[in-house]
Amino acid sequence: MKLDKKFFDENIKTLLYALIIAIFIRSIFLQPFYIPSSSMEPTLLVGDRLFVTKYSYGYSKHSFPFSPPIFKGRLIFNSPERGDVIVFKTPADNRTDYIKRLIGLPGDKIQFIDSNLFLNNNEIFKSKVSSNDIIYCGDIKIEVFTFDEKLPNGKEFKTVYLKNYSFQNSDLFTVPDDHYFFLGDNRDCSKDSRFLSSVGYVHKDNLVGKAQFIFFSSDKKIGNFFQFWKWHKSIRLDRFFKKII
Template sequence: MAATEKKSGGILETIKTVVYALLIAGIFRSLFFQPFWIPSGSMKDTLLIGDFLFVNKMAYGYSYASCPTVIVGVLGINVDAGDICGWADGDNTRLFGNEPERGDVVVFRHPVTGRDFIKRVIGMPGDKVQVKQGLVYINGTPVKVEPDGTFVEVAEPQGPQRLSPRCENGPVGHGGACNKSKFIETLPNGRSHSILNIGNQPSDNTSVYSVPEGHFFFMGDNRDNSSDSRVPNIVNGVGFVPFENLIGRADRVMFSSAGTSMLYFWTWRSDRFFKAIQ
């Protein structure tokens, strides 16, 4: 009898330990840092498919979007932040809130689908943003852009989703050199970052967007391969993003893998480990 009680007690202690560990991990993820894998090429060459980073949730304070979203398809788990903290949604405010700076790379919840997106802040509340011939204008003034050579990658499927890159010199055969023109864009506050160009398309010429108060205008650095605020969210774009939808700021790439799994050590990009995000 004593042995049975000891065994059941050991199992109970193990369960309690696991539960406590999960609670601590959930609190840490909710309050401080959230892991994020880069699934697409919309932020090249700042962020590459397979980059892994931690999102700093303390940077902008807390809202309902700060609660974790947990999706594990193979286990049928799909817990949305709104399911946990939806009671705090709707007033577009934040606890200990700080606005992002123009040029920050931010993870946010899509205003309609709720999925996590990562883009760069281009337009602040009250700004007027327009793109003309691929050049961004903020409040009527074009941003400074300087040529910075060519971004070259291999024309082959990338990452777990096996996404093939678009090329300025396309079509390119499998294994060929896929080129994009590279530029350094400098925003009005002096923040500079790399952007890529593939070719002329409708998103290179837009109407004037007037950013509402309490909202932000986001764009991807891979300008011709990004679904962002240039496209209204009612037509599968992003549109203006409410302040409360911000999750946190991306500051540094911690790990990077070019393969379909992080276990394939021969695909690791060691030159990107702990790389600061500009």
């Protein structure tokens, strides 16, 4: 009985140590995330699994599992750069994780005019690279124009717009102090900072981390992980360890 009890105790300790180490790594260094929606296509696809660095912008209560109120504000804060792809907690409930691209910094003025994005009264440069791309909006395939977009700091990335440019004009958004304005790269299929009642401006304390690279990707429309006979079609090997820009 003593041997059995010792064996049980040692295994419990090992599991506790492993759990503590896992929580520490997840909270301080890296956290994996799964992409469930098409709002960031073509940059991120449904089924992408990626790593987010927690230390990139410092730490808040949202850096830890279940967002415990262990301290207020943000520690070791590093300002994010315009164009970063960032995971954040939505202001509506401070619980749901969203991933979008940072467009507006505190004090910026942002507006869509005739489907063109303006930042501080200057139109964001974009050049069309394709007129025949098909991507997803939820489970629906949509035809889009694909653009190379360039922000004032030189950050370049691809965005897509519906061919009828469904989101054409907006109010003028002025980003408050200590807040940020986010957009999805799939511009006509993204719930983001344009929708003030559900997302809106995101406080710096709600930032979770910076998306760095994809470590695994599979197309769930073809088959799930357990359907190994479909792996040759569903697993996207070309996206493994792809850096997120």
